Amino acid sequence: MIKPISFKVVLITLQCVLSIALSAQHASKPKRVIFLIGDGMGLSQISGAMSTYTGQNAFLRFPFIGLSKTSSAKQYITDSGAGATAFSIGKKTYNHAIGVDADTVPLPTLFELAKQRKLSTGVVVTSSIQHATPASFYAHVGNRRLYDSISTFLLNGNCDIAIGGGADFIFNRKDKRDLSAELKASGFLVINDTILKDIAATKYIYLLAKDGMPTMQKGRGDYLKRAAEQAVKNLSTNKNGFMLMIEGSQIDWGGHENNYKYMASELYDFNETINVVLDMAAKDKEMLVVVTADHETGGLALNEHDDPLRFSPIYTTKDHSGVMVPVFAYGAGAQEFAGMYENTEIFNKLVKLLNLK
Template structure:
């Protein structure tokens, strides 16, 4: 009788454990780096490799010294990227689906197909008291970062986009785009307005320590320099600084980080440009994953708005031991793009789905 009770106790205990935890994924006989407990994340880091398709991701395998950080993810899905207006999306519509969960027309920034503003994830979470941040190697007015805090009918309206920054609620901006604050047709000095709203404005170099204030870090007039032009570790270091700052908020945070110039290398059909930018992005993934591993309450998501360049890793003729990066277009392509996820809630990102689902999955995990 005692033996039966003991067995029942063991089975009951196991059942409780099974309902509170999902199976821990095992690879090479080691437990996954980040907790797989069934719970919602407190924080989400969304990293967007602009123009990054599967061939771009594969570049990290062949051109990086050491194991790519992409290989640290255990959950991988695929996103269908068409916009409401076109089979092939642009970056504005492609990012607006991540920020609002609405499919819209190419060129739209934070508005639906009728040009009506739609609340962004940054605005929704800021209202709840969460911290938010935007980091990019483009200007912060470029299509992807702009879609997270602005609402305009055209991505080319850079001055209009900038006017949303002072009241955006974003706690940490880092990238380029200084001229749209200071060299404006309307003569306004939006840097002064940012300061009046409580921002610390930094325009010389990435600071070593965080500020108690919200931060606007603008280190280029427009887009940041290429890696080949000496940008250095801006993207991983700015991401690290953002995480240090945003993680002080006890309610949690949302951070969007864009490797903007992977796309630009694709448009230029410049393989060297693309590869250097992709490897910089992979290094930045390491920063996010290391933070998440230590923090335990952070979900890391990596995806793209679309693929650019029709990029492939072809062979040199019949030499299958030599890779020749090649392109089929100077524009975008309609191929699906990968979605990587690691951390609490990662399993939600398995499968094949429309790009808008990334927004809805994130908001559901944040408790909406």
């Protein structure tokens, strides 16, 4: 008589097959990390914008999802300085701080730790490269508005590639200092142009606007997607790996204006960039992709509309709100990002996964 295979045996076999399949797909630890921050991108922004988006919804492609608690050291409602600094140094700090803790002590950022491990680093943004979110990864200043001062931290060489706006804080400085010449002397290529062109350098500052980049509504086009691809191409020449931070900066700006269409057009663009990044990660088993926000902006609600199939976007503030924001993770080590945690845990998780300490 043939013995029936027990349910338990079938289950164990299935579990083995599944874990082998998963481990064959992605390494347990990444060498290359792409960290995407949708500034001001809460669940309402994603829910609303993706309900009318006709292309591929990138957020559906993530196997692991978490929730990040965004409060800063002294205020329940954070700003982008404290929000990005929580990611970059792993400490809650005061609003408007850049790369310093609540006592204004500069602490090593993810980029500085990554450089110590011989990884390459970069930022790609739709704001200026000196804006609070990117600045928190390479600068240490007491106040986010010190853009001229923030620019000088690029000289330290802890951010190999920066693409975005902010030419005025390099070329048209209040102190008349020729920072461009100083950056060139430190080995950077400094480019000031209106269109992003393909380059082969590994250390450059690519400036495409005086301050923030144009909005999508004013024809920014596929800049963010192309800049992301350009940075990955150049950073990939480092076999030790890299950390790249990409920011959809203006999702937040649409929120501050309570301009739903502005916000949605920026989120569509960010979504397309995430898709491009995920396509790259699908072919690279040592890549980790993490997408999150520093906070929600506008206290956006999706309320009832006369047409039962539609919603009315209602803003409850011109500033940020205190709701948790989602974290999406894909690739090597992505499972670490499931759960609910403080924003500072994102730093700890990335440090652990990249063996940065």
